[in-house]
Amino acid sequence: MNDRKQSDKARLQLMIIRIVVYAILIFLTFLCLVFFYMLIINSTRSNAQLQAGFSALPQGHFIDNLKNAWTDASINIPRGMLNSFLVASCCAVLTTYFSALTAYGIHIYDFRLKKPAFLFIMAVMMIPPQVSAVGFIQLMYKLKLTNNFLPLIVPSIAAPIVFFYMKQYMESVLPIEIVESARMDGAGEFRIFNQIVLPIMKPAIAVQMIFSFVQSWNNYFIPALLLDKAEMKTVPIMIAQLRSADYSKFDMGKVYMFILLAILPVLVVYLILSRFIIKGVTAGAVKG
Amino acid sequence: MSKNVKNPKSRGVSNAKWGYLFILPFFIAYICCTLIPQVMTFYNSLFMNYRDGLKQIGPKFVGLQNYVALFSQDNSGSVGILKYFGNTIILWLMGAIPQIVVALLLAVFFTSYRLNIKGQQFFKTVIYMPNLIMASAFSMLFFTLFSPVGPVNQVLIASGWVDKAVDFLNIKISVRVLVSLMNFLMWFGNTTILLMAGIQGIDQTLFEAAQIDGANSTQVFFRVTMPLLRPILVYTVITAMIGGLQMFDVPQILTKGKGTPNRASMTLVMYLNNYLTTSKNYGMAGAVSVVLFIISAALSLIVYNSLSSQYRKPKRHRKY
Numbered sequence: 001m002n003d004r005k006q007s008d009k010a011r012l013q014l015m016i017i018r019i020v021v022y023a024i025l026i027f028l029t030f031l032c033l034v035f036f037y038m039l040i041i042n043s044t045r046s047n048a049q050l051q052a053g054f055s056a057l058p059q060g061h062f063i064d065n066l067k068n069a070w071t072d073a074s075i076n077i078p079r080g081m082l083n084s085f086l087v088a089s090c091c092a093v094l095t096t097y098f099s100a101l102t103a104y105g106i107h108i109y110d111f112r113l114k115k116p117a118f119l120f121i122m123a124v125m126m127i128p129p130q131v132s133a134v135g136f137i138q139l140m141y142k143l144k145l146t147n148n149f150l151p152l153i154v155p156s157i158a159a160p161i162v163f164f165y166m167k168q169y170m171e172s173v174l175p176i177e178i179v180e181s182a183r184m185d186g187a188g189e190f191r192i193f194n195q196i197v198l199p200i201m202k203p204a205i206a207v208q209m210i211f212s213f214v215q216s217w218n219n220y221f222i223p224a225l226l227l228d229k230a231e232m233k234t235v236p237i238m239i240a241q242l243r244s245a246d247y248s249k250f251d252m253g254k255v256y257m258f259i260l261l262a263i264l265p266v267l268v269v270y271l272i273l274s275r276f277i278i279k280g281v282t283a284g285a286v287k288g
Numbered sequence: 289m290s291k292n293v294k295n296p297k298s299r300g301v302s303n304a305k306w307g308y309l310f311i312l313p314f315f316i317a318y319i320c321c322t323l324i325p326q327v328m329t330f331y332n333s334l335f336m337n338y339r340d341g342l343k344q345i346g347p348k349f350v351g352l353q354n355y356v357a358l359f360s361q362d363n364s365g366s367v368g369i370l371k372y373f374g375n376t377i378i379l380w381l382m383g384a385i386p387q388i389v390v391a392l393l394l395a396v397f398f399t400s401y402r403l404n405i406k407g408q409q410f411f412k413t414v415i416y417m418p419n420l421i422m423a424s425a426f427s428m429l430f431f432t433l434f435s436p437v438g439p440v441n442q443v444l445i446a447s448g449w450v451d452k453a454v455d456f457l458n459i460k461i462s463v464r465v466l467v468s469l470m471n472f473l474m475w476f477g478n479t480t481i482l483l484m485a486g487i488q489g490i491d492q493t494l495f496e497a498a499q500i501d502g503a504n505s506t507q508v509f510f511r512v513t514m515p516l517l518r519p520i521l522v523y524t525v526i527t528a529m530i531g532g533l534q535m536f537d538v539p540q541i542l543t544k545g546k547g548t549p550n551r552a553s554m555t556l557v558m559y560l561n562n563y564l565t566t567s568k569n570y571g572m573a574g575a576v577s578v579v580l581f582i583i584s585a586a587l588s589l590i591v592y593n594s595l596s597s598q599y600r601k602p603k604r605h606r607k608y
Binding site: 025113117244 | 418
């Protein structure tokens with residue numbers, strides 16, 4: 001009798017805790033979504049409707065706003081998206097390929113500087129990139145590489161964090177025997193890497209490609225210091241330009257549309273691949 | 289090449305060559321794009337070198353004069369860099385404390401068998417989403433939503449809570465709250481997922497043993513989960529801190545680079561950016577970078593030592 005009372009009490013307690021936990025989760029979900037919901041709603045409303053007051057329901061001006069934003073004279077968003085896409089794609093490919101190559105070099109081979117090289121990469125992993133920005137900008141001005149995408153793409157070859165992720169992944173999926181048997185079959189070292197190791201690394205490469213694409217797509221600090229020609233600007237610079245313009249004279253429907261266009265590609269990819277991306281967050285980083 | 293070689297010893301030598309070759313691109317890129325610029329930055333901090341209108345001043349060697357200038361009082365009697373460092377810390381703490389507390393709570397909720405939370409995939413998808421959103425666009429969105437004519441003010445006025453529009457972007461506390469709210473939203477999902485993986489990595493029998501010994505869930509959390517989670521918590525705190533020091537996009541866009549009101553939301557990197565954009569003052573920018581470098585190095589050492597002194601296991605390097 002007493003036992004049952006006790007378990008009833010425990011069950012009630014658990015139920016209350018569950019309700020509280022779900023309430024917290026729902027509140028955080030609301031907090032995460034409400035601003036994006038407002039963004040989407042506002043992108044469907046005309047400037048006059050936006051000035052008139054807040055509405056929680058969409059209205060029918062989405063296409064108008066899209067047309068206005070897409071053909072805006074001062075902010076060439078299609079060009080910006082193309083530029084960002086170009087830079088981000090190159091970064092994604094270079095970062096993943098060379099990080100995997102470096103990780104493979106350190107994982108498989110024995111050489112005298114192996115340990116120092118590894119420790120060096122680990123040590124510089126935590127240095128904020130802004131710390132070398134002054135010299136980098138100066139160097140690019142000297143080399144006449146401003147308004148050029150190369151300074152945004154080439155540095156992505158050396159990505160210590162991606163390297164570390166690849167190294168961790170290799171340790172778990174790449175036994176040395178695979179490489180050795182490929183050598184027995186007479187494959188060259190580069191061919192082994194490209195045709196045997198890379199396919200094994202596919203999941204890690206895919207995840208890191210997404211992350212480096214997103215990081216480059218969102219990157220603002222360095223590009224803003226190097227790109228000032230209208231046709232070279234990337235999306236974040238255009239967003240900043242939007243902010244420095246006198247916003248009260250702006251068609252607000254268009255402004256919301258610009259913001260939506262800036263985040264839409266990443267949002268769509270994320271919604272399709274979220275399960276995969278979330279798994280990828282932890283795979284390499286945790287052991288740090 | 290290696291297939292012709294019979295002697296295993298000399299095979300090792302030819303392997304070494306491949307090792308160097310494979311890591312070469314990384315090091316060339318790192319040296320050219322980061323290391324040389326890093327040295328140039330430090331070197332620059334010892335020179336007077338800026339643009340005054342169309343006139344170029346310097347470069348002229350001035351020793352530590354830039355650092356003296358950096359740490360001397362300005363017209364209003366405050367030391368700029370200390371103020372911006374303070375701002376950065378405040379903005380970071382306001383976002384990071386709730387971020388870590390909430391993430392820890394959620395990680396415990398999600399991994400608890402007793403609670404058995406349904407719809408985990410949905411919640412994880414939602415809370416991680418802001419992490420991938422372009423910070424500058426997110427900040428621009430907050431600016432439009434919280435501007436005097438934006439929807440938030442419209443709602444406040446329509447509901448009669450305020451008489452006239454609140455200028456959120458010119459009130460110290462509201463600017464700081466908005467910046468920290470954005471940082472919190474962008475990072476708590478990421479931290480949750482990292483900590484969850486950490487908790488899942490803990491041997492389940494330890495929890496069972498603690499329960500059999502009669503520990504309640506609070507005791508389990510503080511006596512079992514927390515100590516075992518420490519290495520990952522250290523990692524999370526350090527990376528969050530280094531990220532916080534780099535805080536730039538969000539306050540820059542929100543306040544148009546001005547750190548309104550009265551530079552109360554100006555961060556160190558915004559200060560650095562100001563020197564780089566307006567006057568191309570490489571000397572002062574170099575000095576700010578050096579300070580930033582020293583702070584980030586020192587902070588990561590302090591936090592690493594204080595949090596992990598008892599639990600330090602050089603896991604990462606041991607593989608070697």
